[in-house]
């Protein structure tokens with residue numbers, strides 16, 4: 001059993017619209033499966049395996065992908081309540097119905113709530129880099145999480161990652177490359193081109209403003 005990442009900020013001041021969205025739209029968008037497995041076909045009303053975004057922040061990328069691809073299903077896992085409230089608000093405002101959210105630690109949720117081979121793609125964009133060596137153990141991308149990602153992906157499913165922190169990019173490249181059953185889709189065995197469908201988020205824009213490079217990775221099961 002994975003222990004939850006207790007270092008991530010979970011609460012923050014909610015704006016009026018975030019609080020209102022959590023009150024009014026949770027019934028449509030927020031899942032509360034406890035420790036039970038979720039039946040994704042029942043949840044989305046069809047058999048299309050969803051795209052999962054882990055740590056969606058304010059939900060910009062998830063929202064844009066879901067609105068551009070109404071025939072696909074999108075599941076988000078996030079711990080930060082204002083981000084969830086913001087996403088619910090935007091989903092309602094834009095009339096988006098192919099998004100569902102679980103609030104919780106991604107490792108816990110994947111392990112307890114997601115069925116094996118049920119997810120078509122897993123996106124992790126700009127995970128917290130925890131740059132100090134003594135904090136590396138707090139990073140989201142660790143072997144037990146990678147193993148869960150591999151198990152939860154359908155055969156042929158992909159995991160796509162992006163970061164503006166070079167040393168974290170190298171860390172992710174090493175750990176994913178060493179995982180049996182996952183193939184790097186980069187032509188030279190390192191980083192890929194920017195994923196065409198990956199929208200620019202606030203975190204990426206900030207990184208670019210600071211002069212950071214961005215590294216994309218994509219592995220296939």
Ligand SMILES: C[S@@+](CC[C@H](N)C(=O)[O-])C[C@H]1O[C@@H](n2cnc3c(N)ncnc32)[C@H](O)[C@@H]1O
Pocket residue numbers: 005008009054055056057058077078079080083104105106107124125126127128140201202203204
């Ligand atoms: C740096 S932000 C990036 C947000 C977003 N992906 C973007 O590109 O704008 C990282 C996000 O991951 C979330 N997060 C970190 N660890 C997590 C975990 N174990 N489970 C779920 N969410 C997590 C944080 O709450 C935060 O919102």
